[in-house]
Amino acid sequence: MTETPPRRPVARMHVESRECSPQLLERLIGATYFPERLLGPAIVNTVCREGGHLLYVTAPPMLDADRQVDYYLGLLSGGGRAAEDSGDLAGEGSASRPGEDCGGRPGEGSRDRLGGPSDARERIRIVTLDDASSRWLSEKVLDPAGAEAASVRDALREFATDRRRAGADVRLSYFEPSRPLELLARDLGVPGTQPSSAHIPLGTKHASRRLFAAAGVPVPAGGELCHGPAELAAAVADLVRAGRRKVVLKLDSTAYGGGLGNALLELDDSLLSVTDDSLEKLVWDALPHASLVDGRITWDDFVALMEESGAIAEEMIEGAPLHSPSFQGRLTDAGEAVAVSTHDQVLGTGGQSYTGCSFPARDDYRQAVVDCGLRVGKALLDLGVDAGDYGVDFLAVRSGSAWRLLGCEVNLRATATKHPFTMAAGLLGTDPTPDGRFVVDGTEYVYEASDGIMDRRFEGLRPAQLIDAVTASPLGFDPARGTGVVLHLMSPVTRYGKFGALCVGRDRAEAAGLMSRLRELVGGLQPERTPAPPD
Incomplete structure (x- = not known):
């Protein structure tokens, strides 16, 4: 009988740079802390589950970093409460004391010492830059004039060299296609994890409509790419002539994610009866009154951005009920599109901006979401995209006793659902x-997740307070039962009163109840200091 060759150890370097518009990053509350969003899943999966080594880069430094690392290390063992704080992980180093043991699957408690016992802390290295600006993390790391940046690059190079000599599979993980990070990966001699930056144009709104057409997925009625108000007015007028008076205007730019490049235009009913050329003039006059999802930009700003990147006009899809399921897929090294997960998105601002998600998508349209998502993946492969994450957003509208799916957007990158899904899969060990469901020993698990749990009452709290409150309460994650609350993106809570959480339950009611009780719990905490004034 042939013996199975030993599995290569893994080593991962994370530079989770969100490379959207710098102006948008300035306006998204707490966005400068975005790079730490995947820290928990990286610790649970790479270190605890895989027994591997992790180097994680953040800027600015995480608050209560030692406590956060210990918290994630303790999740699988039922601990989750960090040892006494001895200060943040500073500069390039990591704390020298061991953390909690890593544990096992639901029902196994800490009997299964996945990833090794007390040496887990020694396999984690947090590297930070003291830079709270809204620049991309990749710019901060690759700054040719910065001494701190040079030190970070040295740490990455040392880590890659040492782990490669140890025979590990070493990779550089990042959030979206990035030419700067591709060059960094090449310099380090390791592969990256996302599609080539040459394919970034395939992630625009107009390109998404073409991908849906190639995949045979229906889309909302809409026009071609417009680069000025006159073209846009003509495109909207065509929709009005077809009987639509509510329209979504979308900037055709990958720099404005989460619906923040959209504007909503609701036209008067009287325009539906206009049949002559005056309709375009009436629409032109109405355009400046469109409701911008990003309230910090004006219509003049929107026009300037449209002239630069273009914009499209689509009918606004309405209905009761109306859902926004999403598909997450991956293009493999073998040239295949595979399904990773499905979610129902929670949307705000008139159904335009992402605020959270629930897993999995509804039973009655989940398979259709997967089928359409895989068809889009095949279309990407046909266009030469051969690696990395991709996401597909849909609208699901009730049509009689069935659901009608419409393609909404293709994201050629990881999405906001990646970190809760990866964390839940790691915690459940499946x-x-x-x-498309999580089932362990016959028991199904679902979850709700949000990056935007926010309240002015939370300002001034510390991540360590969140950790202590949750782990000391019945809400904390219980690895034996496989349910509970897991915190993430905690550093913004001090300045902005904002943090994120994953709530795993055995049904949707339990997951929703955990989220509600978490808000109540944190609302009763008292800040340790006066919060900093807003920017």
Whole structure:
């Protein structure tokens, strides 16, 4: 009988740079802390589950970093409460004391010492830059004039060299296609994890419509790419002539994610009866009154951005009920599109901006979401995209007793659902079933997740307070039962009163109840200091 060769150890370097518009990053509350969003899943999966080594880069430094690392290390063992704080992980170093043991699957407690016991802390290295600006993390790391940046690059190079000599599979993880990070990966001699930056144009709104057409996925009625108000007015007028008076205007730019490049235009009913050329003039007059999802930009700003990147006009899809399911897929090294997960998105601002998600997508349209998502993946492969994450957003509208799916957007990158899904999979120690559910020993698990749990009452709290409150309460994650609350993106809470959480339950009511009780719990905490004034 042939013996199975030993599995290569893994080593991961994370530079989770969100490379959207710098102006948008300035306006998204707490966005400068975005790079730490995937820290928990990286610790649970790479260190605890895989027994591997992790180097994680953040800027600015995480608050209560030692406590956060210990918290994630303790999740699988039922601990989750960090040892006494001895200060943040500073500069390039990591704390020298061991953390909690890593544990096992639901029902196994800490009997299964996945990833090794007390040496887990020694396999984690946090590297930070003291830079709270809204520049991309990649710019901060690759700054040719910065001494701190040079030190970070040295740490990455040393880590890659040492782990490669140890025979590890070493990779550089990042959030979206990035030419700067591709060059960094090449310099380090390791592969990256996302599609080539040459394919970034395939992630625009107009390109998404073409991808949906190639995949045979229906889309909302809409026009071609417009580069000025006159073209846009003509495109909207065509929709009005077809009987639509509510329209979504979308900037055709990958720099404005989460619906923040959209504007909503609701026209008067009287325009539906206008049949002559005066309709375009009436629409032109109405355009400046469109409601911008990003309230910090004006219509003049929108026009300037449209002249630069273009914009499209689509009918606004309405209905009761109306859902926004999403598909997350991956293009493999073998040239295949595979399904990773499905979610129902929670949207705000008139159904335009992402605020959270629930897993999995509804039973009655989940398979259709997967089928359409895989068809889009095949279309990407046909266009030469051969690696990395991709996401597909849909609108699901009730049509009689069935659901009608419409393609909304293709994201050629990781999405906001990646970190809760990866964390839940790591905590439960399982992959989804063929029909897209988490099932462990016959028990199904679902979750709700949000990056935007926010309240002015939370300002001035510390991440360590959140950790202590949750782990000391019945809400904390219980690895034996496989349910509970897991915190993430905690550093923004001090300045902005904002943090994120994953709530795993055995049904949707339990997951929703955990989220509600978490808000109540944190609302009763008292800040340790006066919060900093807003920017």
